[in-house]
Amino acid sequence: MSKLWSSSIGKKLVMSLSGLFLIVFLLVHLAANLFYYGGPEAYNAMCAFMDTNPFIKIMVPVLALGFVIHIAWATVITLKNQTARPVKYKVQDLGKSSTWESRNMYVLGIIILGMLAWHLTHFWAEMQLQHFIGGEATDSPYELLVQTFANPVIAVLYIIWVIALWFHLRHGFWSAFQTIGLDNQIWIRRWQCAARVYAFIVAAGFISIPVSVLLIRCFGK
Amino acid sequence: MNLKLKIWRQKDAHDKGHFEEYHVENVSEGSSFLEMLDILNNDLIHSGKEPIAFDHDCREGICGMCSLFIDGRAHGPDDDITTCQLHMRKFKDGDTITIEPWRSKAFPVIKDLVVDRSAYDKILQAGGYISVNTGGVPDANAIPIPKKDADESMDAAACIGCGACVATCKNGSAMLFVAARVSSLALLPQGKVEAARRAKAMVAKMDELGFGGCTNTGACEAECPKGISIAHIARLNREFLCAKLKD
Numbered sequence: 189m190s191k192l193w194s195s196s197i198g199k200k201l202v203m204s205l206s207g208l209f210l211i212v213f214l215l216v217h218l219a220a221n222l223f224y225y226g227g228p229e230a231y232n233a234m235c236a237f238m239d240t241n242p243f244i245k246i247m248v249p250v251l252a253l254g255f256v257i258h259i260a261w262a263t264v265i266t267l268k269n270q271t272a273r274p275v276k277y278k279v280q281d282l283g284k285s286s287t288w289e290s291r292n293m294y295v296l297g298i299i300i301l302g303m304l305a306w307h308l309t310h311f312w313a314e315m316q317l318q319h320f321i322g323g324e325a326t327d328s329p330y331e332l333l334v335q336t337f338a339n340p341v342i343a344v345l346y347i348i349w350v351i352a353l354w355f356h357l358r359h360g361f362w363s364a365f366q367t368i369g370l371d372n373q374i375w376i377r378r379w380q381c382a383a384r385v386y387a388f389i390v391a392a393g394f395i396s397i398p399v400s401v402l403l404i405r406c407f408g409k
Numbered sequence: 410m411n412l413k414l415k416i417w418r419q420k421d422a423h424d425k426g427h428f429e430e431y432h433v434e435n436v437s438e439g440s441s442f443l444e445m446l447d448i449l450n451n452d453l454i455h456s457g458k459e460p461i462a463f464d465h466d467c468r469e470g471i472c473g474m475c476s477l478f479i480d481g482r483a484h485g486p487d488d489d490i491t492t493c494q495l496h497m498r499k500f501k502d503g504d505t506i507t508i509e510p511w512r513s514k515a516f517p518v519i520k521d522l523v524v525d526r527s528a529y530d531k532i533l534q535a536g537g538y539i540s541v542n543t544g545g546v547p548d549a550n551a552i553p554i555p556k557k558d559a560d561e562s563m564d565a566a567a568c569i570g571c572g573a574c575v576a577t578c579k580n581g582s583a584m585l586f587v588a589a590r591v592s593s594l595a596l597l598p599q600g601k602v603e604a605a606r607r608a609k610a611m612v613a614k615m616d617e618l619g620f621g622g623c624t625n626t627g628a629c630e631a632e633c634p635k636g637i638s639i640a641h642i643a644r645l646n647r648e649f650l651c652a653k654l655k656d
Binding site: 191192195196197198199200201265268269271272273274275276277278279280281282284285286287290291293359362363366367368369370371372373376 | 415428478480481482507509512513514515561577579580581582612613615616619620621622623624625626627628631632638639640642643644645646647648649650651653654656
């Protein structure tokens with residue numbers, strides 16, 4: 189394994205594996221969020237389960253590490269790649285040869301990271317964090333969710349955030365398999381299709397909740 | 410047709426370089442892009458000016474010598490062709506065309522639009538070959554090779570080493586070039602023997618020469634005059650990672 193991690197492909201492997209880990213996390217997060225549609229009791233029970241489950245407790249720091257590694261390596265790779273073209277083109281038209289999201293993964297990542305910090309203060313800081321630091325967690329996570337998304341500014345910014353995530357995943361999902369080498373001329377189209385489906389499900393699932401909260405607020409049940 | 414050209418001029422490798430404007434008149438729509446530059450150079454020579462240096466050789470799309478970043482795209486506004494195969498009918502009368510050299514740290518400009526692509530030779534010297542003498546042409550069925558493998562290897566071997574992949578990649582990555590070479594050899598029995606060593610050596614040399622890393626944008630495949638698929642990059646990743654894990 190000598191010099192694997194310092195090679196360009198080795199660095200990308202780290203991005204790929206940490207990205208796949210975060211892709212799985214997003215599915216778990218989405219599944220948990222969808223308990224919202226089961227009503228207050230179902231949602232609060234799910235949150236209580238998450239707070240007490242020992243596996244989840246172990247996974248919280250692992251998840252944080254996954255984020256840190258994904259972001260740190262992305263920064264190292266992006267800075268290194270910037271040096272490969274010291275003199276830029278005067279005219280460059282990449283619109284015909286590649287997708288916008290594939291060229292702007294780092295920018296999308298920064299948007300996602302910035303909003304993530306803000307998102308954590310809304311929910312995680314009021315819920316699970318309190319259990320870790322011995323504070324007072326919210327009584328009803330369901331109420332917290334509804335009240336937070338009842339603020340249209342928060343809801344709209346949250347939706348914009350998830351849209352950035354959507355585009356990030358449209359490229360990131362299939363790109364991860366390409367980097368590992370689990371790809372060929374047939375599977376490349378399949379992974380790309382799976383990426384679009386996965387990204388859409390994740391984005392639509394997350395966005396549906398603030399939209400539902402706002403609709404109920406405007407029009408009632 | 411009459412055209413305005415904005416062309417990168419650079420005296421030598423140490424010169425800072427700048428854009429200069431030229432006008433060419435009465436260019437036939439049937440002439441190739443390089444013939445249009447020949448006409449311009451002819452005018453420049455007749456008026457006692459320094460002609461524009463640009464690379465070219467076979468002028469039939471197989472040698473990989475011609476380069477040029479034309480209006481923001483490697484080999485100009487057409488697909489699956491080299492610059493010598495680009496015809497002026499792809500432009501409109503009165504167009505302004507911007508012509509730049511390949512831009513990459515690993516491909517330094519030598520003069521005007523000519524860049525030094527010997528970095529590719531160095532990558533090939535690091536492992537893009539078969540060490541043993543494979544002798545003369547064997548009988549057709551002496552070594553059975555599945556049709557699928559032979560086709561894929563041939564597709565990868567279509568690489569002419571022009572550098573369009575590096576030029577167009579936002580990271581200046583040479584992964585498609587390296588992948589094409591690794592793929593074309595690794596798929597065949599004679600090349601399989603050294604596949605692991607080859608992938609490691611060529612990637613190490615590519616990294617050392619200052620090329621960027623691959624972020625799977627796929628721009629290289631879209632601009633490759635031979636349409637080489639980025640699926641070959643997946644094979645390179647696989648060969649490289651397997652080889653490193655066995656170390």
